[in-house]
Amino acid sequence: MSSENTAAPQAHKPNASGGALDRYFKITERGSSISAEIRGGLAAFFAMSYIVVLNPLVIGTGADSAGNTLGVPQVAAVTALVAGVMTILMGVIAKQPFAMAAGLGVNALLASTIATTPGLTWADIMGLVIIAGLIMTVLVLTGFRTAVFEAVPESLKTAIVAGIGFFIAFIGLVDSGIIRRMPDAAGTTVPVSLGVGGHLLGWPTLVFIFGLFLTIALFIRNVRGAILIGVVASTVLAIILEAVFHIGSSKGNPTGWSLNVPALNNFSFSAPDFSLIGSARFGAFGAIGVLGASLLVFAILLSVFFDAMGVSVGLATEAGTIDKDGKVENINEVLLVDAVGSVVGGGASGSANQIFVESATGIGEGARTGLANIVTGVLFLVAIIASPLVTIVPFEAVAPALVVVGFLMVRQAVHIDWQDWGLGIPAFMTIIFMPLSYSIANGIGAGFVSYAFIRLVQGRGREVHWLMYVVSAVFVIYFGMGIINGFTH
Helix, strand or coil, X not given: CCCCCCCCCCCCCCCCCCCHHHHHHCCCCCCCCHHHHHHHHHHHHHHHCCHHHHHHHHHCXXXXXXXXXXXXXXXXXXXXHHHHHHHHHHHHHHCCCCCEEECHHHHHHHHHCHHHCCCXXXXXXXXXXXXXHHHHHHHHHCCHHHHHHHHCCHXXXXXXXXXXXXXXXXXXXXXXXXXXEXXXXXXXXXXXXECECCECCCHHHHHHHHHHHHHHHHHHCCCCCHHHHHHHHHHHHHHHHHHHHCCCECCCCCCCECCCCCCHHHCCECCCCCCCCCCCCCCHHHHHCHHHHHHHHHHHHHHHHHHHHHHHHHHHHHHCCECCCCCECCHHHHHHHHHHHHHHHHHCCXXXXXXXXXXXXXXXXXXXXXXXXXXXXXXXXXHCCECHHHHCCCHHHHHHHHHHHHHHHHHHHHHCCCCCHHHHHHHHHHHHHHHHHCCHHHHHHHHHHHHHHHHHXXXXXXXXXXXXXXXXXXHHHHHCHHHHHHHHC
16 A cells, blocks of 8 residues: 555655654654644644534433433533543554544444433443443454454555545535435435535535635645644634624524534533543343343444544555555554543443544644644643633534545545456445445445455455455444344344
């Protein structure tokens, strides 16, 4: 896989400062500078900060089988706390610019599926998250997770990078409202459309378009801080438009702001509520049986296991932190911290914390080391009490950065061996499944299963690493969970 640095262009390689900070984080060695790391850390925070608002809405408002909820203020507090702590740990231990926060994929699984299981409480559910994290930690410590990582063919690794590029660009387009799901009442089989009824409407859309073209222009002109400038300028424009036109939220108003309303009067400080910490329990096995609880742990484990593998390859490729053998630097430490993130997140009842794909925004801004994570992590900790940090920047101001960085990652697709159908088709399946299923793990699974199958059909099954067969079989079970659950009920 190419380790070409496709992120924001640097005018020159900075001179070594010779300081302890420089040596520890390898700032000069990786062609970065302290100022670039700070910019990257800021950009990553702004791209990810929405999680402190969105995660409480996903798991804080949904009721468990007993009708109880975790609570929005409580989930917001632990979301920011765990994201800050785990992001800093990733930077200090793994020395990679991979920020962490509560993963939306596993959160959707918890809120929409597992929480509806009769007999389970939120405390039981978070206990399952902890168990999944502990299993994943053991898999890292035994070398199994890294072995799977290294068994993947280079073309599939590259496809994961390209797929993530399409995925984060799709996230940006959806978050900004440029691409929207068609309502069921629309009388059409088309799943998504452009804007509102096929038209781009509303001031928030203008903010996105302004930010997108500004960021592209700055990139083309090799301006340092292109992404951060684009986010800040778009946020300023959004604040002005909200002050003049009183646009409001998109709730009941399709041309409103998608989540955060950029109003200055939202400025406030509040004491955090950490009452959820330590509330997880391990009663699921008694409540729904060993088989039922084990299947839920398996589903959670698969969701977080392969997300980290895919994201770390994509981010490291962009950051240029791939070694001469095509491996992610400090991959064992990266995967270990990611696994611990599930344990800590479950223990705090904020859900599993994972490497965030939006970290690519910070890398696009110049982040190359774990120092950027320190900046991002500290801002998350500040956000625990200072709500404006996460409520004043609208999705529409951050989404252009995701689209631009998505483009940079998609360019890796030229390194895939498209002439070999045993690699080309699985690569295509990986790339197409990620955005359309809204899941990195699903894309990886589609690629792995089709790779093993096609090599067998070609009579080249011996070329496939035995671990790829094992993982492919696991994914077949994962994809067939609905059928399995039907037989067990």
